[in-house]
Amino acid sequence: MEENTENLSNEKMQFAVLIDADNISSKYAVTIFEELEKYGLTSYRRIYGNWSRANGWSEGLLLEHSIMPVQQFSYTTGKNATDMAMVIDAMDILYKNKVQGFCLVTSDSDFTRLAMRLREENMFVLGMGESKTPLALTRACNKFIHLNLVAEQNMEEKQSKANEYSGSQDVVSSEEQNVTSIAEVRQVILALINENGGRQVDLAQLGNRLNDKFTDFDVRNYGYSKLSTMLGQEFPDLHVKKISNQYYVERCSTLTKEELEQEICRMIEKNGGMVENLASLNDELHKKYKQLDFKQFGFSRISSFLRSLESVTVHENEVYLKR
Numbered sequence: 001m002e003e004n005t006e007n008l009s010n011e012k013m014q015f016a017v018l019i020d021a022d023n024i025s026s027k028y029a030v031t032i033f034e035e036l037e038k039y040g041l042t043s044y045r046r047i048y049g050n051w052s053r054a055n056g057w058s059e060g061l062l063l064e065h066s067i068m069p070v071q072q073f074s075y076t077t078g079k080n081a082t083d084m085a086m087v088i089d090a091m092d093i094l095y096k097n098k099v100q101g102f103c104l105v106t107s108d109s110d111f112t113r114l115a116m117r118l119r120e121e122n123m124f125v126l127g128m129g130e131s132k133t134p135l136a137l138t139r140a141c142n143k144f145i146h147l148n149l150v151a152e153q154n155m156e157e158k159q160s161k162a163n164e165y166s167g168s169q170d171v172v173s174s175e176e177q178n179v180t181s182i183a184e185v186r187q188v189i190l191a192l193i194n195e196n197g198g199r200q201v202d203l204a205q206l207g208n209r210l211n212d213k214f215t216d217f218d219v220r221n222y223g224y225s226k227l228s229t230m231l232g233q234e235f236p237d238l239h240v241k242k243i244s245n246q247y248y249v250e251r252c253s254t255l256t257k258e259e260l261e262q263e264i265c266r267m268i269e270k271n272g273g274m275v276e277n278l279a280s281l282n283d284e285l286h287k288k289y290k291q292l293d294f295k296q297f298g299f300s301r302i303s304s305f306l307r308s309l310e311s312v313t314v315h316e317n318e319v320y321l322k323r
Contacts, residue, residue, distance in 0.1 A: 013040035013100040013124060016093045019067065020106035021049030022082050024129065024147075026056035031151040032105055032128055033065055039126055039143075043099050046070055046089060048082045083110050090114055094121055101126060104141070107133040115140035131177045131221070138178065144216040146179060153220040179221050180214040182234055188213050189231075189238065190295045193251065200250035203228060203240065237293065255289060257297050261309050263288065268312065268321050275319045278303055 015036065036042060045067045049055050052071075062069055072085045086106075093099060102118050104111055107129035115125045115137065127133075127141035130148045138144040192201050192209050207227050210217045224230040228240045228247060239252045267284055268275050275281045282302045286292050299305040306314045313320045 014043045014098065015040045015101045015103050015126070016044035016090070016099045017042050017046065017067075017103040017105065018044075018086050018090060019047040020082060020086060020104075020108060020111075021047050021055050021057050023107050024105050026058070026061055028105075028128075028147040028151060029057075029061055029065055031147055031154065032103075034154075035128065035145050035150065036103060036126075039103075039124075040101060042103075044068075044093060048072055048086050048089075050082070083108065086111070087114050090118065094118065094123065100124060103128060105129065107137075109134040109137045112137045112140045127215075131179050133178060135178050138216045141215055143211075145218065146216060146221055149179070149221045150218065153223060153225070180217055182222070184214070185210060185217070186235060187295065189235070189249070190293065193249070194295075194298050198251070200241075200248040203247035203249055206249055255292070260285075260289075260292075260297075261311060264306070264309070265311050265321060268319060273321045276317070278306075278314075278317050278319065281319060 017032075017036065019032070033042075045065065046069075047057060047062065047067050048070045049057070050072060051069055057067075057069070061067075070085060070089070072082045086104075090102060090104075093102075101124035103126045104115060105128045112134075115127065118125050119140070119142065125141045125143075127137060127144040128147055129137070129144070131146040133144070133146070188210055189206060192206060193199070210227075219225065219227050219230045222230055222234070224233070231238050231240050231249060237252050239250050241248055241250065264281070264285070267281060285302075294300065294302055294305045297305060299308065303314060306312055306319055311322055313322055
């Protein structure tokens, strides 16, 4: 499936913004259009809902952001007429060939197929919704922004600058979250370093890899404003350094596979040439090397790593020195 992946910062794209008033709060209005400015210009600004009912999207707010309301009555109980109206308008706009991208502002997974269909037509699809949005929808977009997390982070930064913010808040609340986990982010970082032969990698390249891998990746989701700061706080085994105005990421540990193999052999030999339990060997290694992670050598578990060594033999749960 061919996609429009041009650098959006070099050439402003024309977007159609379609907002689902049924499940997106009006408190995100400012955040929605602040984020959109980073991606392009908005040719269409439409919001869908039943305006005979109060939903928080006041006339003043719609006028302030130049959003055109689309009235959609609920003709049948249990059926979402708003969804249908948005889909029909999206397809009408698509075939007018006046935009290069769509911004779907909704947390409703029913729009997953629409996002996929728009991408099939080479449209850049920017999704916006709360962090409880099902993964199916976030992955169907080229990029997905978690409005509640971004809005909270932006508010903290503004309050901090005004010296009015005190105390701490948890960025991720107790409600259901579908944000890419720190563990998943770490796996991608280590994989990229492994691909580079264990050497340092460019911070910008790392940021691009994370954005490519996770459509919803944004450091603000985790309470940070810079990727370098996030890496320094969340990953104690990684180090960010600056060389000639360029930033790079590397592992703090310089432990090589050869050195680790030698240490394993010493431990096995000290135990009489055989270790009966892989778990005990794993525990001893982690006591000696606090930040040891076999993923840095390209393996997901200790048993796979041991089988790659020429000096030891693994049989079920036992490890022997080769004679």
